[in-house]
Amino acid sequence: MATRNLTISRAMSEAIAQEMRNDPNVFVMGEDVGTYGGIFGSTTGLFEEFGPERIRDTPISETAFIGAAVGAAMSGMRPIAELMFVDFFGVCMDAIYNLMAKNTYFSGGNCQVPMVLMMATGGGYSDAGQHSQSLYATFAHMPGMKVVVPSNAYDAKGLMTSAIRDNNPVVFMFHKGLQGLGWMAPVKEAIANVPEESYTLPFGEAAISRAGKDVTIVSLGMMVHHAMRAARQLAEEGIDAEVIDLRTLVPLDRDAINRSVKKTGHLIVVDEDYSSFGLSAEVIASVVEYDIQALKSEPQRVAYPDIPIPYSRPMEQFALPNADKIVSAAHRVVGPVRQTVETVS
């Protein structure tokens, strides 16, 4: 199978193109998805191939076009709508959580809403408090939506293909900093070897990005790369970290988390979303519910503090999770033991 290195944005647009070639019911709607190719590159090249009927630029009317995607999905189409930034959900959340997420249930399963709602997340580039949030837990909290958060191009393509073929609404949350855009500092690890052929990845199966036995680091999206950097640093100290990339929040692979914590006894959750009432709490609660004896130390959250995202670079970088914070968290739970061993040796 032929492969090449692709960025996440190219992997997403390739998955969309392949599905559009296979299924005339698939189309894209959103702001600047046409000739621009999507502000974050998710529809690169699609307008040239499929034209304005199927790669449909919309007015700045998120309520109308996301609600219209719901109506089109219930009328036999498989729309992909793009909300440019997740932060903009405030103007259209009704269409998302009261219509898209609930119509299957309200119909007792007689209606389906097969659509993808993709949106850009994440900060780190001083775009301030209305253009930098993650907010995945907000969508994961409300029933009826699947939530996908890829960390690399291979996963992004397979998960996007699965999302388009799914008969349920899927919220596809991609991190701006991982898209491989020319105008943002790159994260090389997000670029992956991607098969040219179409393929799917199952939802609800976390990836073990790095196997280890001493401490479990659960993360997703951009945070996987911080976790991997931290794991490499910890390895030099003799701490063998296991890094779990959740890939989807809904469904959540609780089994993978529980298996890993059962083995390591220590848990760190790394999350770019706000700390309280979110993913970190859900993962920790899930582990405790599964086996209250599994943890040998207090679970650690390395998450975004409960503050609006500051603009100024020193303040934003201070607030963001990073590898150093993850290493410190690991030291708090397993560090002293290993450091003693290292000193002795």
Next chain:
Amino acid sequence: MAKSVDDLKFIYESMVKSRYYEDTMAVVYMEGKTPQFDIGAGTVPGEMHLSAGQEPCAAPVCVHLHAEDTVTATHRPHHVAIAKGVDLNRMTAEIFGKATGLAGGRGGHMHLLDPNVNFACSGIIAEGAPPAVGAALASKMQGKDNVAVSYLGDGAANQGAFHESLNLAALWKLPVIFVIEDNAYGISVPKTASTAIAHNSDRAAAYGMPGIHIADNDTMKVYEAAGEAIARARAGEGPTLIEIETYRYYGHFQGDAEAYRPAGEVDELKARDPIPRFREQLISEGYITADEADAIEIKAKEAVDAAYAFARESDYPAPEEALLKVFA
């Protein structure tokens, strides 16, 4: 537009059915709620918004539709659901919260979805407008001539979703008909206190589409205007906004004390009740005889009685059924 006797009979039957349905519901709704009114108690718990008086907005539009055409209705949906051909037994069972309901009791009176006739309604103001635009877009992309009708109250015309949807429908020249049921109140606030202009139909001009205003709940005029608008939509000529001045006989919801309503207002409206007016018009203009009208009324009421009996006799869902059908 040529009038079809079959259409007129359908409209009359649907209007009678709908009125009898709502008047029956008003009684059934109070079962188990006296002497102390408890909204969560009784045969039919929860909020109940009845459409008696608004019948001219429903069948005179829906008579022009096929099962494949989409309708999105409001939180006050029964008259439109009946006119669109939603299964009356399963709709009533849904409102009773029974397992035989359209959604097995998961949706209730504000969430009636019947994919067999492409009917949906919802509980948030103006929420149905964008999905109607989407259904119309799907029709156009699929090369079909199906249309979509979005029902809205006069209060919804001040929501962003309404304006975004009109613009999008006009921009993409989609086969959508926006029908405003102007019953003069958004819950308790009269339209004159919420809306900057007298006629919402004038707002159509801002989006480059025809805006039609129907005065005084006139069934025949709605039938004609909707026929023209739907024919235009099917022919690919784009959306239309139709505003119907209608009447709301009951409160916003059952249990509404209606202190905001001027004394005698409902009696004055009932003196101009559209159903006997339409019956007289059909007979005097020679479309049907009085005997035919009587027979239509009996048939309509039998269907309603059967639906209520079906709902009463049906079982409640097993509680754990609540956990199913979140995903397809």
